[in-house]
Amino acid sequence: MRAPSPQSTSTDGDEACGVEIGQYLPASVESFFEKVYPLPSHAFLHPETTRERCREGKIDPALGHAICALATLHSGSDLQIRDRATAWVQTAEQRIWQHLENPTIPRLQALLLIVHYQMETGRFQRAFMLTATAARFAAAMRLNHERPDLDFVAQEVRRRIMWSLKITERYFSVGLPEFEACPIETIYLQFPSAENEFSNDGEPGDAFTFDWRLSDATL
Numbered sequence: 001m002r003a004p005s006p007q008s009t010s011t012d013g014d015e016a017c018g019v020e021i022g023q024y025l026p027a028s029v030e031s032f033f034e035k036v037y038p039l040p041s042h043a044f045l046h047p048e049t050t051r052e053r054c055r056e057g058k059i060d061p062a063l064g065h066a067i068c069a070l071a072t073l074h075s076g077s078d079l080q081i082r083d084r085a086t087a088w089v090q091t092a093e094q095r096i097w098q099h100l101e102n103p104t105i106p107r108l109q110a111l112l113l114i115v116h117y118q119m120e121t122g123r124f125q126r127a128f129m130l131t132a133t134a135a136r137f138a139a140a141m142r143l144n145h146e147r148p149d150l151d152f153v154a155q156e157v158r159r160r161i162m163w164s165l166k167i168t169e170r171y172f173s174v175g176l177p178e179f180e181a182c183p184i185e186t187i188y189l190q191f192p193s194a195e196n197e198f199s200n201d202g203e204p205g206d207a208f209t210f211d212w213r214l215s216d217a218t219l
Contacts, residue, residue: 021068021088022057029054031071041167042116044160045109046153047199060106062099065092066113073117089117093130103137108161111137115168128172134165135181144187159192 021028029051036042050067053059059067069089072081092110099107111134118127138144143162147155166182173179192198 020091021064024068024072025054025059025064028068028071031075032067035074036070041164042113043195043198044112044157044164046157049153060104060110062092062095062110063106063113065089065095066110066117070113070117070120073120085117086121089114096133100133103140105141105157105161108134108137108141108143112161112164112168119171124172131165131169131172132181135169138162138165138182144182144189146189153198156192156198159189160198162187162189163192 032045033047033050037045037047045067050059054064065088069085069092072085072088075081093114096107096111096114111130115127115130115134118124118130138161143158147158150158162182166184166187169181173181177183
C-alpha cells in the first residue's frame with residue numbers, strides 16, 4: 001500500500017467551510033471549547049489554532065461541520081436545533097467518505113467528533129464501525145509514532161488524537177482483543193502534556209493534565 005503523501009498528514013484543510021455553517025461556526029467553536037472540549041477524550045483540538053482558522057475561514061469543512069454539530073448537541077434541546085445538528089454531522093461524515101483514501105489530521109479529528117456524536121445520540125453500532133475507520137486513518141498517518149521533527153503543538157495534537165482514539169475504542173472493545181482496532185502495544189507515544197502547557201503552545205504550566213483521561217487505555 002502506498003504511504004500517504006506529506007500533505008495527507010497536514011493539519012490544514014483543502015477547502016474552506018461552506019456558507020451553510022458560516023454564520024454558526026464562530027459561536028459553535030467557542031461553545032465547543034467551553035462545553036465539549038473538557039469532556040474525556042474530546043481534548044484533541046488545539047484551541048488557538050482552531051479559533052484562528054475559524055476566523056480566517058480556513059477550517060476543514062468536515063471538521064467545521066462536526067464542531068457545529070457536537071457544540072449544538074450540547075447547547076440546546078430544541079427539536080429544530082437538534083435537526084440542524086443532525087444535518088451537520090451527516091454532512092461532515094459525507095465529506096469524510098468523499099476523501100476516504102486521503103486521510104488528514106483535520107479529517108481524523110472530524111471523524112472522532114462524529115463518533116462521539118453518534119455515541120451521544122444512541123447510534124452505537126455506527127459509532128463502532130466509524131471508530132475502526134478512524135483507527136485506519138491513524139495507522140495510515142502513523143500517528144502511533146512520535147514525530148520529534150514537528151513543533152510542539154503538532155506533536156501534541158497527534159498524541160492527543162491517538163490517545164483519545166484509544167480511549168474511545170475501549171468503550172467498544174471492553175478488553176476483548178478481537179475488537180481492538182489500535183492495540184496498546186502498538187502505540188509508541190508518551191502521554192500528552194498538561195492542558196495549560198498545550199493551550200500555551202509549550203509554555204510550562206501546572207494546570208490539570210491529560211493523563212487522568214487515559215486511565216482506561218493503560219489497563
